[in-house]
Amino acid sequence: MRFASTMLLSAFVTGLSALHALADGPLPFPDGRYVTDQSICGLDSAEMVDRYADTTGRFVRIIQGRTLEDGYELSCDISKVRRSGSDVTFLATCAAEGETKRINGHYVAIDEDAFAVSGSVFRRCASTPQETHADGLDADTDEIIELYADANDRCRGGSGDDPRTLGACGEREEYFTILTKRGWCYGREGEAGFQMEWHVCGPNSVRD
Known part of the structure; x- marks a missing residue:
């Protein structure tokens, strides 16, 4: 991922949205690795990068406390988290390739183990609810x-x-x-x- 690409970085946290001044706090999801398809949960970080290279961030989000990563090069510190219904907004201060950028992020909570980003659903590995898709279909x-x-x-x-x-x-x-x-x-x-x-x-x- 080239950090200079605003489009890719914005896709990571999902676009620009109005930011509300709030106390610092983690995202309202358990720590873990979130993926667009549970079949790739068995791949370790090196295998993911070997297979997907700089597109890894399309399929993976890693939440660890107040840190959000894409499984490749991007690491963001999360602050000013706010949740209103299913909408979760936050400030991401992201570092990659020696640069730092602040982005207003927006995720849509599906349940405590899943969220949607730009139409893609990320679900935590090791969680076992029925597979959920942005297209609304029950079929996996x-x-x-x-x-x-x-x-x-x-x-x-x-x-x-x-x-x-x-x-x-x-x-x-x-x-x-x-x-x-x-x-x-x-x-x-x-x-x-x-x-x-x-x-x-x-x-x-x-x-x-």
Whole structure:
């Protein structure tokens, strides 16, 4: 991550919002590692960086007391935390690559173990409630992948003039859109078709 990129830093704490002068305090979530998909909880920090490099911050937040990190290079001191309903605002004083920047942050609390940032839901590793997604669907990502595979088989294997084939192809596109909005990609650069599979998007992922 290049610290000079205001866009990436703002995405880390989610945009600019009105800041209220309040007493210092930690974010209203337990300490831990928060991820966009629980399947990556098994990866340690080095494995995450090896796989996702400077895009790690798209998938990870680490809360430790009054410190918020992205699992890569960015570390922020948190102060002036305020919660109003599900809205959590705070001041993040962030350091990376020898520079310091102050950003007004805004997270949306989903429950005590999860929050939303720019449409992505981060849930604490080792917490076990039902998977929650910003798209409002109860189905977890593995289920959506299975539905996509079934629709893809029916789309590719059906007759071109059969309405059921057209319906299956439409279903496939809907599932594809849901998965990509959840931060999943199909295939990596340089892979042949038979090698491609769904995975959490990384630097070498194919993005359609």
